[in-house]
Amino acid sequence: MSEKPNPTELSEGIDRALEALREGLDARFASAATEQALRDENAKLLGKKGELTAVLKQMGAVPADARRAIGEKVNAVKQQVEATFAARLAELHRAARQAELTAPPFDLTLPGRAPAPLGHAHPISIVRDEVVAIFRGLGFGVFDGPEVEHEENNFTLLGFPPDHPATDMQDSFWTTSNHLLRTHTSNIQVRAMKALEPPMAFIAPGAVYRRDDDATHSPVFHQIEAFLIDRGVSLAHLKGVLAEFAERLYGPGTPVRLRPSYFPFVEPGAEVDIGCVFCKQADGTRPGCSLCKHTGWIEILGCGLIHPVVLEGCGIDPEQWSGFALGMGIERIAMLRYGIPNIKLMFEGDPRFVAQF
Ligand SMILES: [Zn+2]
Known part of the structure:
Protein backbone atom coordinates (compact mmCIF):
# COMPACT_ATOMS: atom_id res chain seq x y z
CA MET A 1 0.00 0.00 0.00
CA ALA A 103 -2.38 28.59 -55.67
CA PRO A 104 -1.77 28.63 -59.43
CA PRO A 105 -5.00 29.65 -61.23
CA PHE A 106 -7.17 27.05 -62.97
CA ASP A 107 -5.66 26.44 -66.41
CA LEU A 108 -8.35 27.06 -68.99
CA THR A 109 -6.04 25.96 -71.79
CA LEU A 110 -5.83 22.34 -70.56
CA PRO A 111 -7.42 19.89 -73.04
CA GLY A 112 -11.00 18.93 -72.08
CA ARG A 113 -12.42 15.46 -71.53
CA ALA A 114 -13.26 13.68 -74.76
CA PRO A 115 -17.03 13.85 -75.39
CA ALA A 116 -18.98 10.58 -75.03
CA PRO A 117 -19.80 8.95 -78.37
CA LEU A 118 -22.97 10.40 -79.90
CA GLY A 119 -26.15 8.40 -79.44
CA HIS A 120 -28.20 7.06 -82.31
CA ALA A 121 -31.92 6.55 -82.87
CA HIS A 122 -33.06 3.04 -81.97
CA PRO A 123 -34.50 0.95 -84.85
CA ILE A 124 -37.84 0.87 -83.02
CA SER A 125 -37.90 4.69 -82.94
CA ILE A 126 -36.79 4.93 -86.57
CA VAL A 127 -39.52 2.59 -87.80
CA ARG A 128 -42.17 4.10 -85.51
CA ASP A 129 -41.41 7.62 -86.76
CA GLU A 130 -41.45 6.42 -90.34
CA VAL A 131 -44.82 4.67 -90.00
CA VAL A 132 -46.29 7.67 -88.16
CA ALA A 133 -45.00 9.97 -90.92
CA ILE A 134 -46.60 7.80 -93.62
CA PHE A 135 -50.01 7.86 -91.92
CA ARG A 136 -49.76 11.57 -91.17
CA GLY A 137 -49.12 12.01 -94.88
CA LEU A 138 -52.41 10.15 -95.51
CA GLY A 139 -54.27 12.58 -93.23
CA PHE A 140 -54.24 10.68 -89.93
CA GLY A 141 -53.69 12.52 -86.64
CA VAL A 142 -51.82 11.10 -83.64
CA PHE A 143 -53.77 10.03 -80.54
CA ASP A 144 -52.25 8.95 -77.24
CA GLY A 145 -53.43 6.89 -74.26
CA PRO A 146 -52.13 5.51 -70.94
CA GLU A 147 -50.09 2.32 -70.55
CA VAL A 148 -51.89 1.36 -67.33
CA GLU A 149 -55.46 0.88 -68.46
CA HIS A 150 -58.84 -0.10 -67.04
CA GLU A 151 -59.95 -3.54 -68.23
CA GLU A 152 -63.06 -1.91 -69.72
CA ASN A 153 -60.98 0.07 -72.25
CA ASN A 154 -58.51 -2.75 -72.85
CA PHE A 155 -60.93 -5.70 -73.15
CA THR A 156 -64.63 -5.23 -72.44
CA LEU A 157 -65.45 -2.44 -74.89
CA LEU A 158 -63.35 -4.16 -77.57
CA GLY A 159 -65.62 -7.20 -77.40
CA PHE A 160 -63.32 -9.57 -75.52
CA PRO A 161 -65.50 -12.09 -73.68
CA PRO A 162 -64.75 -12.27 -69.92
CA ASP A 163 -63.20 -15.73 -70.30
CA HIS A 164 -60.90 -14.76 -73.22
CA PRO A 165 -57.38 -16.14 -72.58
CA ALA A 166 -55.85 -12.65 -72.92
CA THR A 167 -57.75 -11.57 -69.79
CA ASP A 168 -56.05 -14.34 -67.80
CA MET A 169 -53.42 -13.63 -65.13
CA GLN A 170 -51.07 -15.89 -67.10
CA ASP A 171 -51.19 -13.72 -70.20
CA SER A 172 -51.41 -10.14 -68.92
CA PHE A 173 -49.81 -7.98 -66.25
CA TRP A 174 -52.53 -6.88 -63.83
CA THR A 175 -51.76 -3.99 -61.46
CA THR A 176 -55.07 -4.12 -59.55
CA SER A 177 -58.11 -6.37 -59.86
CA ASN A 178 -59.38 -4.25 -62.77
CA HIS A 179 -56.33 -2.37 -64.09
CA LEU A 180 -53.55 -3.84 -66.20
CA LEU A 181 -50.65 -2.87 -68.43
CA ARG A 182 -52.37 -2.51 -71.78
CA THR A 183 -51.99 -5.60 -73.95
CA HIS A 184 -52.38 -3.64 -77.20
CA THR A 185 -52.71 -0.04 -78.38
CA SER A 186 -56.39 -0.70 -79.20
CA ASN A 187 -57.29 0.94 -75.87
CA ILE A 188 -56.52 4.21 -77.68
CA GLN A 189 -59.26 3.76 -80.30
CA VAL A 190 -61.70 3.13 -77.44
CA ARG A 191 -60.61 6.36 -75.75
CA ALA A 192 -60.77 8.33 -79.00
CA MET A 193 -64.25 7.02 -79.84
CA LYS A 194 -65.50 7.84 -76.32
CA ALA A 195 -64.00 11.34 -76.39
CA LEU A 196 -64.67 12.53 -79.94
CA GLU A 197 -67.43 12.67 -82.51
CA PRO A 198 -66.76 11.02 -85.88
CA PRO A 199 -65.43 11.37 -88.49
CA MET A 200 -61.96 10.69 -87.16
CA ALA A 201 -58.70 9.17 -88.38
CA PHE A 202 -55.87 8.56 -85.96
CA ILE A 203 -52.64 6.68 -85.55
CA ALA A 204 -51.59 5.57 -82.08
CA PRO A 205 -48.07 4.31 -81.38
CA GLY A 206 -47.02 2.98 -77.98
CA ALA A 207 -45.58 0.30 -75.70
CA VAL A 208 -47.70 -2.75 -74.85
CA TYR A 209 -47.18 -5.63 -72.40
CA ARG A 210 -47.81 -9.37 -72.48
CA ARG A 211 -46.43 -12.35 -70.61
CA ASP A 212 -44.47 -13.63 -73.62
CA ASP A 213 -40.77 -14.26 -73.65
CA ASP A 214 -38.88 -16.06 -76.44
CA ALA A 215 -36.81 -15.33 -79.57
CA THR A 216 -39.65 -13.53 -81.34
CA HIS A 217 -41.63 -12.28 -78.31
CA SER A 218 -40.71 -9.85 -75.56
CA PRO A 219 -42.84 -9.01 -72.49
CA VAL A 220 -42.76 -5.39 -73.61
CA PHE A 221 -43.05 -4.46 -77.25
CA HIS A 222 -44.46 -1.68 -79.39
CA GLN A 223 -47.49 -1.38 -81.58
CA ILE A 224 -48.93 1.11 -83.95
CA GLU A 225 -52.64 1.19 -84.37
CA ALA A 226 -54.43 3.16 -87.08
CA PHE A 227 -58.19 3.64 -87.17
CA LEU A 228 -60.61 5.60 -89.28
CA ILE A 229 -64.31 6.18 -88.72
CA ASP A 230 -66.56 7.88 -91.26
CA ARG A 231 -69.77 7.32 -93.20
CA GLY A 232 -69.69 4.35 -95.57
CA VAL A 233 -66.20 3.09 -94.76
CA SER A 234 -65.63 -0.34 -96.33
CA LEU A 235 -62.95 -2.98 -96.81
CA ALA A 236 -62.04 -1.24 -100.06
CA HIS A 237 -60.93 1.86 -98.13
CA LEU A 238 -58.93 -0.32 -95.78
CA LYS A 239 -57.20 -2.14 -98.60
CA GLY A 240 -56.44 1.14 -100.34
CA VAL A 241 -54.76 2.53 -97.23
CA LEU A 242 -52.81 -0.73 -96.76
CA ALA A 243 -51.57 -0.73 -100.34
CA GLU A 244 -50.45 2.88 -100.04
CA PHE A 245 -48.77 2.17 -96.71
CA ALA A 246 -46.88 -0.88 -98.06
CA GLU A 247 -45.65 1.06 -101.08
CA ARG A 248 -44.44 3.96 -98.97
CA LEU A 249 -42.73 1.73 -96.39
CA TYR A 250 -41.33 -1.06 -98.59
CA GLY A 251 -41.16 0.57 -101.99
CA PRO A 252 -43.36 0.96 -105.10
CA GLY A 253 -45.09 -2.16 -106.37
CA THR A 254 -44.99 -4.03 -103.04
CA PRO A 255 -47.89 -6.49 -103.31
CA VAL A 256 -50.43 -6.75 -100.47
CA ARG A 257 -52.95 -9.47 -99.72
CA LEU A 258 -55.58 -9.94 -97.02
CA ARG A 259 -56.29 -13.31 -95.41
CA PRO A 260 -59.45 -13.72 -93.33
CA SER A 261 -58.70 -13.87 -89.63
CA TYR A 262 -60.38 -13.28 -86.29
CA PHE A 263 -59.94 -10.48 -83.76
CA PRO A 264 -62.74 -9.79 -81.25
CA PHE A 265 -63.06 -6.10 -82.14
CA VAL A 266 -63.36 -6.31 -85.93
CA GLU A 267 -65.83 -7.89 -88.35
CA PRO A 268 -64.63 -9.01 -90.81
CA GLY A 269 -61.03 -9.37 -89.65
CA ALA A 270 -57.95 -10.05 -91.74
CA GLU A 271 -54.25 -10.58 -91.55
CA VAL A 272 -52.18 -8.65 -94.04
CA ASP A 273 -49.23 -10.08 -95.95
CA ILE A 274 -46.85 -8.17 -98.14
CA GLY A 275 -44.78 -9.72 -100.88
CA CYS A 276 -41.53 -10.96 -99.27
CA VAL A 277 -39.17 -8.00 -99.24
CA PHE A 278 -36.15 -10.32 -99.32
CA CYS A 279 -36.83 -12.60 -102.31
CA LYS A 280 -39.65 -10.65 -104.01
CA GLN A 281 -41.26 -13.94 -105.14
CA ALA A 282 -44.88 -13.19 -104.27
CA ASP A 283 -45.90 -14.04 -107.84
CA GLY A 284 -45.16 -17.71 -107.01
CA THR A 285 -42.86 -18.19 -110.00
CA ARG A 286 -39.96 -19.23 -107.78
CA PRO A 287 -39.82 -20.97 -104.40
CA GLY A 288 -39.17 -17.93 -102.16
CA CYS A 289 -36.67 -17.82 -99.31
CA SER A 290 -36.36 -19.06 -95.75
CA LEU A 291 -37.44 -15.68 -94.31
CA CYS A 292 -40.87 -16.02 -95.96
CA LYS A 293 -40.86 -19.79 -95.35
CA HIS A 294 -40.83 -20.24 -99.16
CA THR A 295 -44.30 -18.76 -99.59
CA GLY A 296 -43.22 -15.44 -101.10
CA TRP A 297 -45.39 -13.62 -98.51
CA ILE A 298 -44.70 -12.15 -95.08
CA GLU A 299 -47.36 -11.23 -92.53
CA ILE A 300 -47.05 -7.67 -91.28
CA LEU A 301 -50.25 -6.70 -89.50
CA GLY A 302 -53.82 -7.46 -88.45
CA CYS A 303 -56.85 -5.38 -89.42
CA GLY A 304 -60.56 -5.32 -90.05
CA LEU A 305 -63.72 -3.25 -90.01
CA ILE A 306 -64.49 -2.05 -86.49
CA HIS A 307 -67.21 -4.29 -85.02
CA PRO A 308 -70.59 -2.50 -84.75
CA VAL A 309 -70.81 -3.63 -81.12
CA VAL A 310 -67.52 -1.83 -80.38
CA LEU A 311 -68.75 1.37 -82.07
CA GLU A 312 -72.00 1.23 -80.12
CA GLY A 313 -70.27 0.52 -76.81
CA CYS A 314 -68.14 3.63 -77.30
CA GLY A 315 -71.15 5.83 -78.08
CA ILE A 316 -71.01 5.84 -81.88
CA ASP A 317 -74.11 4.90 -83.88
CA PRO A 318 -73.16 1.93 -86.13
CA GLU A 319 -76.16 2.65 -88.35
CA GLN A 320 -74.54 5.93 -89.40
CA TRP A 321 -70.85 5.29 -89.05
CA SER A 322 -68.40 2.55 -89.89
CA GLY A 323 -64.66 2.31 -89.66
CA PHE A 324 -61.55 0.23 -90.00
CA ALA A 325 -58.66 -0.43 -87.65
CA LEU A 326 -55.25 -1.93 -88.26
CA GLY A 327 -52.47 -2.75 -85.84
CA MET A 328 -48.88 -3.81 -86.27
CA GLY A 329 -45.94 -4.71 -84.05
CA ILE A 330 -43.18 -2.18 -84.57
CA GLU A 331 -40.50 -4.73 -83.65
CA ARG A 332 -41.77 -7.09 -86.34
CA ILE A 333 -41.71 -4.34 -88.96
CA ALA A 334 -38.17 -3.38 -87.86
CA MET A 335 -36.96 -7.01 -87.82
CA LEU A 336 -38.22 -7.47 -91.39
CA ARG A 337 -36.83 -4.16 -92.43
CA TYR A 338 -33.32 -4.74 -91.11
CA GLY A 339 -33.13 -8.56 -91.03
CA ILE A 340 -32.79 -8.66 -87.21
CA PRO A 341 -32.94 -12.32 -86.13
CA ASN A 342 -33.79 -11.98 -82.40
CA ILE A 343 -36.20 -9.52 -80.81
CA LYS A 344 -34.09 -9.44 -77.63
CA LEU A 345 -31.32 -7.59 -79.49
CA MET A 346 -33.65 -4.61 -79.60
CA PHE A 347 -34.01 -4.45 -75.81
CA GLU A 348 -30.46 -5.08 -74.64
CA GLY A 349 -29.36 -1.47 -75.05
CA ASP A 350 -26.05 -2.38 -76.67
CA PRO A 351 -24.83 0.79 -78.46
CA ARG A 352 -23.00 -1.37 -81.03
CA PHE A 353 -26.34 -2.84 -82.09
CA VAL A 354 -28.10 0.52 -82.34
CA ALA A 355 -25.21 2.13 -84.20
CA GLN A 356 -25.84 -0.20 -87.17
CA PHE A 357 -29.03 1.53 -88.26
ZN1 LIG B 1 -38.84 -14.56 -99.26
Whole structure:
Protein backbone atom coordinates (compact mmCIF):
# COMPACT_ATOMS: atom_id res chain seq x y z
CA MET A 1 0.00 0.00 0.00
CA SER A 2 1.43 3.38 -0.94
CA GLU A 3 1.29 6.09 1.63
CA LYS A 4 -1.22 8.84 1.20
CA PRO A 5 0.66 12.08 0.22
CA ASN A 6 0.37 14.84 2.76
CA PRO A 7 -1.73 17.85 1.72
CA THR A 8 1.23 20.19 1.21
CA GLU A 9 2.99 17.75 -1.12
CA LEU A 10 -0.25 17.26 -3.04
CA SER A 11 -0.74 21.00 -3.55
CA GLU A 12 2.85 21.38 -4.71
CA GLY A 13 2.47 18.42 -7.06
CA ILE A 14 -0.62 19.95 -8.64
CA ASP A 15 1.18 23.27 -8.90
CA ARG A 16 4.08 21.68 -10.77
CA ALA A 17 1.77 19.76 -13.08
CA LEU A 18 -0.15 22.94 -13.95
CA GLU A 19 3.05 24.85 -14.53
CA ALA A 20 4.37 22.11 -16.87
CA LEU A 21 1.12 22.11 -18.84
CA ARG A 22 1.18 25.88 -19.17
CA GLU A 23 4.76 26.01 -20.33
CA GLY A 24 4.37 23.33 -22.98
CA LEU A 25 1.09 24.70 -24.29
CA ASP A 26 2.29 27.03 -27.07
CA ALA A 27 4.66 24.45 -28.53
CA ARG A 28 2.03 21.68 -28.49
CA PHE A 29 -0.57 23.72 -30.33
CA ALA A 30 1.95 25.27 -32.69
CA SER A 31 3.08 21.81 -33.83
CA ALA A 32 -0.49 20.89 -34.91
CA ALA A 33 -0.39 21.44 -38.67
CA THR A 34 -4.03 20.74 -39.43
CA GLU A 35 -7.31 21.64 -37.82
CA GLN A 36 -7.93 17.99 -36.96
CA ALA A 37 -4.51 17.63 -35.30
CA LEU A 38 -5.22 20.80 -33.34
CA ARG A 39 -8.59 19.53 -32.14
CA ASP A 40 -7.01 16.18 -31.15
CA GLU A 41 -4.37 18.01 -29.13
CA ASN A 42 -7.05 20.10 -27.44
CA ALA A 43 -8.95 16.95 -26.49
CA LYS A 44 -5.79 15.49 -24.92
CA LEU A 45 -5.87 18.43 -22.50
CA LEU A 46 -9.54 19.21 -21.91
CA GLY A 47 -11.25 15.97 -22.89
CA LYS A 48 -12.86 13.51 -20.45
CA LYS A 49 -9.52 11.70 -20.08
CA GLY A 50 -7.47 14.86 -20.70
CA GLU A 51 -4.43 15.90 -18.73
CA LEU A 52 -6.00 19.02 -17.23
CA THR A 53 -9.12 17.02 -16.38
CA ALA A 54 -6.91 14.51 -14.57
CA VAL A 55 -5.41 17.34 -12.48
CA LEU A 56 -8.89 18.58 -11.65
CA LYS A 57 -9.83 15.14 -10.35
CA GLN A 58 -7.19 15.43 -7.62
CA MET A 59 -8.78 18.59 -6.22
CA GLY A 60 -10.97 16.58 -3.86
CA ALA A 61 -7.92 15.56 -1.85
CA VAL A 62 -6.59 19.13 -1.44
CA PRO A 63 -7.30 20.64 1.98
CA ALA A 64 -10.11 23.16 2.02
CA ASP A 65 -7.90 26.16 2.83
CA ALA A 66 -5.62 25.55 -0.22
CA ARG A 67 -8.38 24.54 -2.56
CA ARG A 68 -9.41 28.05 -3.57
CA ALA A 69 -5.91 29.15 -4.59
CA ILE A 70 -5.29 25.99 -6.61
CA GLY A 71 -8.75 26.24 -8.17
CA GLU A 72 -7.91 29.70 -9.47
CA LYS A 73 -4.65 28.42 -10.99
CA VAL A 74 -6.49 25.54 -12.68
CA ASN A 75 -9.03 27.98 -14.13
CA ALA A 76 -6.27 30.28 -15.35
CA VAL A 77 -4.53 27.39 -17.15
CA LYS A 78 -7.84 26.25 -18.64
CA GLN A 79 -8.53 29.73 -20.00
CA GLN A 80 -5.02 29.85 -21.42
CA VAL A 81 -5.57 26.52 -23.18
CA GLU A 82 -8.80 27.80 -24.69
CA ALA A 83 -7.27 31.09 -25.82
CA THR A 84 -4.22 29.40 -27.33
CA PHE A 85 -6.43 26.89 -29.12
CA ALA A 86 -8.62 29.64 -30.59
CA ALA A 87 -5.60 31.64 -31.72
CA ARG A 88 -3.98 28.65 -33.41
CA LEU A 89 -7.25 27.69 -35.07
CA ALA A 90 -7.62 31.18 -36.53
CA GLU A 91 -4.03 30.99 -37.73
CA LEU A 92 -4.64 27.67 -39.51
CA HIS A 93 -7.77 29.08 -41.20
CA ARG A 94 -5.86 32.15 -42.37
CA ALA A 95 -3.09 29.96 -43.78
CA ALA A 96 -5.55 27.75 -45.63
CA ARG A 97 -7.25 30.76 -47.19
CA GLN A 98 -3.90 32.23 -48.14
CA ALA A 99 -2.87 28.94 -49.81
CA GLU A 100 -6.10 28.98 -51.79
CA LEU A 101 -5.49 32.52 -52.97
CA THR A 102 -1.88 32.00 -53.98
CA ALA A 103 -2.38 28.59 -55.67
CA PRO A 104 -1.77 28.63 -59.43
CA PRO A 105 -5.00 29.65 -61.23
CA PHE A 106 -7.17 27.05 -62.97
CA ASP A 107 -5.66 26.44 -66.41
CA LEU A 108 -8.35 27.06 -68.99
CA THR A 109 -6.04 25.96 -71.79
CA LEU A 110 -5.83 22.34 -70.56
CA PRO A 111 -7.42 19.89 -73.04
CA GLY A 112 -11.00 18.93 -72.08
CA ARG A 113 -12.42 15.46 -71.53
CA ALA A 114 -13.26 13.68 -74.76
CA PRO A 115 -17.03 13.85 -75.39
CA ALA A 116 -18.98 10.58 -75.03
CA PRO A 117 -19.80 8.95 -78.37
CA LEU A 118 -22.97 10.40 -79.90
CA GLY A 119 -26.15 8.40 -79.44
CA HIS A 120 -28.20 7.06 -82.31
CA ALA A 121 -31.92 6.55 -82.87
CA HIS A 122 -33.06 3.04 -81.97
CA PRO A 123 -34.50 0.95 -84.85
CA ILE A 124 -37.84 0.87 -83.02
CA SER A 125 -37.90 4.69 -82.94
CA ILE A 126 -36.79 4.93 -86.57
CA VAL A 127 -39.52 2.59 -87.80
CA ARG A 128 -42.17 4.10 -85.51
CA ASP A 129 -41.41 7.62 -86.76
CA GLU A 130 -41.45 6.42 -90.34
CA VAL A 131 -44.82 4.67 -90.00
CA VAL A 132 -46.29 7.67 -88.16
CA ALA A 133 -45.00 9.97 -90.92
CA ILE A 134 -46.60 7.80 -93.62
CA PHE A 135 -50.01 7.86 -91.92
CA ARG A 136 -49.76 11.57 -91.17
CA GLY A 137 -49.12 12.01 -94.88
CA LEU A 138 -52.41 10.15 -95.51
CA GLY A 139 -54.27 12.58 -93.23
CA PHE A 140 -54.24 10.68 -89.93
CA GLY A 141 -53.69 12.52 -86.64
CA VAL A 142 -51.82 11.10 -83.64
CA PHE A 143 -53.77 10.03 -80.54
CA ASP A 144 -52.25 8.95 -77.24
CA GLY A 145 -53.43 6.89 -74.26
CA PRO A 146 -52.13 5.51 -70.94
CA GLU A 147 -50.09 2.32 -70.55
CA VAL A 148 -51.89 1.36 -67.33
CA GLU A 149 -55.46 0.88 -68.46
CA HIS A 150 -58.84 -0.10 -67.04
CA GLU A 151 -59.95 -3.54 -68.23
CA GLU A 152 -63.06 -1.91 -69.72
CA ASN A 153 -60.98 0.07 -72.25
CA ASN A 154 -58.51 -2.75 -72.85
CA PHE A 155 -60.93 -5.70 -73.15
CA THR A 156 -64.63 -5.23 -72.44
CA LEU A 157 -65.45 -2.44 -74.89
CA LEU A 158 -63.35 -4.16 -77.57
CA GLY A 159 -65.62 -7.20 -77.40
CA PHE A 160 -63.32 -9.57 -75.52
CA PRO A 161 -65.50 -12.09 -73.68
CA PRO A 162 -64.75 -12.27 -69.92
CA ASP A 163 -63.20 -15.73 -70.30
CA HIS A 164 -60.90 -14.76 -73.22
CA PRO A 165 -57.38 -16.14 -72.58
CA ALA A 166 -55.85 -12.65 -72.92
CA THR A 167 -57.75 -11.57 -69.79
CA ASP A 168 -56.05 -14.34 -67.80
CA MET A 169 -53.42 -13.63 -65.13
CA GLN A 170 -51.07 -15.89 -67.10
CA ASP A 171 -51.19 -13.72 -70.20
CA SER A 172 -51.41 -10.14 -68.92
CA PHE A 173 -49.81 -7.98 -66.25
CA TRP A 174 -52.53 -6.88 -63.83
CA THR A 175 -51.76 -3.99 -61.46
CA THR A 176 -55.07 -4.12 -59.55
CA SER A 177 -58.11 -6.37 -59.86
CA ASN A 178 -59.38 -4.25 -62.77
CA HIS A 179 -56.33 -2.37 -64.09
CA LEU A 180 -53.55 -3.84 -66.20
CA LEU A 181 -50.65 -2.87 -68.43
CA ARG A 182 -52.37 -2.51 -71.78
CA THR A 183 -51.99 -5.60 -73.95
CA HIS A 184 -52.38 -3.64 -77.20
CA THR A 185 -52.71 -0.04 -78.38
CA SER A 186 -56.39 -0.70 -79.20
CA ASN A 187 -57.29 0.94 -75.87
CA ILE A 188 -56.52 4.21 -77.68
CA GLN A 189 -59.26 3.76 -80.30
CA VAL A 190 -61.70 3.13 -77.44
CA ARG A 191 -60.61 6.36 -75.75
CA ALA A 192 -60.77 8.33 -79.00
CA MET A 193 -64.25 7.02 -79.84
CA LYS A 194 -65.50 7.84 -76.32
CA ALA A 195 -64.00 11.34 -76.39
CA LEU A 196 -64.67 12.53 -79.94
CA GLU A 197 -67.43 12.67 -82.51
CA PRO A 198 -66.76 11.02 -85.88
CA PRO A 199 -65.43 11.37 -88.49
CA MET A 200 -61.96 10.69 -87.16
CA ALA A 201 -58.70 9.17 -88.38
CA PHE A 202 -55.87 8.56 -85.96
CA ILE A 203 -52.64 6.68 -85.55
CA ALA A 204 -51.59 5.57 -82.08
CA PRO A 205 -48.07 4.31 -81.38
CA GLY A 206 -47.02 2.98 -77.98
CA ALA A 207 -45.58 0.30 -75.70
CA VAL A 208 -47.70 -2.75 -74.85
CA TYR A 209 -47.18 -5.63 -72.40
CA ARG A 210 -47.81 -9.37 -72.48
CA ARG A 211 -46.43 -12.35 -70.61
CA ASP A 212 -44.47 -13.63 -73.62
CA ASP A 213 -40.77 -14.26 -73.65
CA ASP A 214 -38.88 -16.06 -76.44
CA ALA A 215 -36.81 -15.33 -79.57
CA THR A 216 -39.65 -13.53 -81.34
CA HIS A 217 -41.63 -12.28 -78.31
CA SER A 218 -40.71 -9.85 -75.56
CA PRO A 219 -42.84 -9.01 -72.49
CA VAL A 220 -42.76 -5.39 -73.61
CA PHE A 221 -43.05 -4.46 -77.25
CA HIS A 222 -44.46 -1.68 -79.39
CA GLN A 223 -47.49 -1.38 -81.58
CA ILE A 224 -48.93 1.11 -83.95
CA GLU A 225 -52.64 1.19 -84.37
CA ALA A 226 -54.43 3.16 -87.08
CA PHE A 227 -58.19 3.64 -87.17
CA LEU A 228 -60.61 5.60 -89.28
CA ILE A 229 -64.31 6.18 -88.72
CA ASP A 230 -66.56 7.88 -91.26
CA ARG A 231 -69.77 7.32 -93.20
CA GLY A 232 -69.69 4.35 -95.57
CA VAL A 233 -66.20 3.09 -94.76
CA SER A 234 -65.63 -0.34 -96.33
CA LEU A 235 -62.95 -2.98 -96.81
CA ALA A 236 -62.04 -1.24 -100.06
CA HIS A 237 -60.93 1.86 -98.13
CA LEU A 238 -58.93 -0.32 -95.78
CA LYS A 239 -57.20 -2.14 -98.60
CA GLY A 240 -56.44 1.14 -100.34
CA VAL A 241 -54.76 2.53 -97.23
CA LEU A 242 -52.81 -0.73 -96.76
CA ALA A 243 -51.57 -0.73 -100.34
CA GLU A 244 -50.45 2.88 -100.04
CA PHE A 245 -48.77 2.17 -96.71
CA ALA A 246 -46.88 -0.88 -98.06
CA GLU A 247 -45.65 1.06 -101.08
CA ARG A 248 -44.44 3.96 -98.97
CA LEU A 249 -42.73 1.73 -96.39
CA TYR A 250 -41.33 -1.06 -98.59
CA GLY A 251 -41.16 0.57 -101.99
CA PRO A 252 -43.36 0.96 -105.10
CA GLY A 253 -45.09 -2.16 -106.37
CA THR A 254 -44.99 -4.03 -103.04
CA PRO A 255 -47.89 -6.49 -103.31
CA VAL A 256 -50.43 -6.75 -100.47
CA ARG A 257 -52.95 -9.47 -99.72
CA LEU A 258 -55.58 -9.94 -97.02
CA ARG A 259 -56.29 -13.31 -95.41
CA PRO A 260 -59.45 -13.72 -93.33
CA SER A 261 -58.70 -13.87 -89.63
CA TYR A 262 -60.38 -13.28 -86.29
CA PHE A 263 -59.94 -10.48 -83.76
CA PRO A 264 -62.74 -9.79 -81.25
CA PHE A 265 -63.06 -6.10 -82.14
CA VAL A 266 -63.36 -6.31 -85.93
CA GLU A 267 -65.83 -7.89 -88.35
CA PRO A 268 -64.63 -9.01 -90.81
CA GLY A 269 -61.03 -9.37 -89.65
CA ALA A 270 -57.95 -10.05 -91.74
CA GLU A 271 -54.25 -10.58 -91.55
CA VAL A 272 -52.18 -8.65 -94.04
CA ASP A 273 -49.23 -10.08 -95.95
CA ILE A 274 -46.85 -8.17 -98.14
CA GLY A 275 -44.78 -9.72 -100.88
CA CYS A 276 -41.53 -10.96 -99.27
CA VAL A 277 -39.17 -8.00 -99.24
CA PHE A 278 -36.15 -10.32 -99.32
CA CYS A 279 -36.83 -12.60 -102.31
CA LYS A 280 -39.65 -10.65 -104.01
CA GLN A 281 -41.26 -13.94 -105.14
CA ALA A 282 -44.88 -13.19 -104.27
CA ASP A 283 -45.90 -14.04 -107.84
CA GLY A 284 -45.16 -17.71 -107.01
CA THR A 285 -42.86 -18.19 -110.00
CA ARG A 286 -39.96 -19.23 -107.78
CA PRO A 287 -39.82 -20.97 -104.40
CA GLY A 288 -39.17 -17.93 -102.16
CA CYS A 289 -36.67 -17.82 -99.31
CA SER A 290 -36.36 -19.06 -95.75
CA LEU A 291 -37.44 -15.68 -94.31
CA CYS A 292 -40.87 -16.02 -95.96
CA LYS A 293 -40.86 -19.79 -95.35
CA HIS A 294 -40.83 -20.24 -99.16
CA THR A 295 -44.30 -18.76 -99.59
CA GLY A 296 -43.22 -15.44 -101.10
CA TRP A 297 -45.39 -13.62 -98.51
CA ILE A 298 -44.70 -12.15 -95.08
CA GLU A 299 -47.36 -11.23 -92.53
CA ILE A 300 -47.05 -7.67 -91.28
CA LEU A 301 -50.25 -6.70 -89.50
CA GLY A 302 -53.82 -7.46 -88.45
CA CYS A 303 -56.85 -5.38 -89.42
CA GLY A 304 -60.56 -5.32 -90.05
CA LEU A 305 -63.72 -3.25 -90.01
CA ILE A 306 -64.49 -2.05 -86.49
CA HIS A 307 -67.21 -4.29 -85.02
CA PRO A 308 -70.59 -2.50 -84.75
CA VAL A 309 -70.81 -3.63 -81.12
CA VAL A 310 -67.52 -1.83 -80.38
CA LEU A 311 -68.75 1.37 -82.07
CA GLU A 312 -72.00 1.23 -80.12
CA GLY A 313 -70.27 0.52 -76.81
CA CYS A 314 -68.14 3.63 -77.30
CA GLY A 315 -71.15 5.83 -78.08
CA ILE A 316 -71.01 5.84 -81.88
CA ASP A 317 -74.11 4.90 -83.88
CA PRO A 318 -73.16 1.93 -86.13
CA GLU A 319 -76.16 2.65 -88.35
CA GLN A 320 -74.54 5.93 -89.40
CA TRP A 321 -70.85 5.29 -89.05
CA SER A 322 -68.40 2.55 -89.89
CA GLY A 323 -64.66 2.31 -89.66
CA PHE A 324 -61.55 0.23 -90.00
CA ALA A 325 -58.66 -0.43 -87.65
CA LEU A 326 -55.25 -1.93 -88.26
CA GLY A 327 -52.47 -2.75 -85.84
CA MET A 328 -48.88 -3.81 -86.27
CA GLY A 329 -45.94 -4.71 -84.05
CA ILE A 330 -43.18 -2.18 -84.57
CA GLU A 331 -40.50 -4.73 -83.65
CA ARG A 332 -41.77 -7.09 -86.34
CA ILE A 333 -41.71 -4.34 -88.96
CA ALA A 334 -38.17 -3.38 -87.86
CA MET A 335 -36.96 -7.01 -87.82
CA LEU A 336 -38.22 -7.47 -91.39
CA ARG A 337 -36.83 -4.16 -92.43
CA TYR A 338 -33.32 -4.74 -91.11
CA GLY A 339 -33.13 -8.56 -91.03
CA ILE A 340 -32.79 -8.66 -87.21
CA PRO A 341 -32.94 -12.32 -86.13
CA ASN A 342 -33.79 -11.98 -82.40
CA ILE A 343 -36.20 -9.52 -80.81
CA LYS A 344 -34.09 -9.44 -77.63
CA LEU A 345 -31.32 -7.59 -79.49
CA MET A 346 -33.65 -4.61 -79.60
CA PHE A 347 -34.01 -4.45 -75.81
CA GLU A 348 -30.46 -5.08 -74.64
CA GLY A 349 -29.36 -1.47 -75.05
CA ASP A 350 -26.05 -2.38 -76.67
CA PRO A 351 -24.83 0.79 -78.46
CA ARG A 352 -23.00 -1.37 -81.03
CA PHE A 353 -26.34 -2.84 -82.09
CA VAL A 354 -28.10 0.52 -82.34
CA ALA A 355 -25.21 2.13 -84.20
CA GLN A 356 -25.84 -0.20 -87.17
CA PHE A 357 -29.03 1.53 -88.26
ZN1 LIG B 1 -38.84 -14.56 -99.26
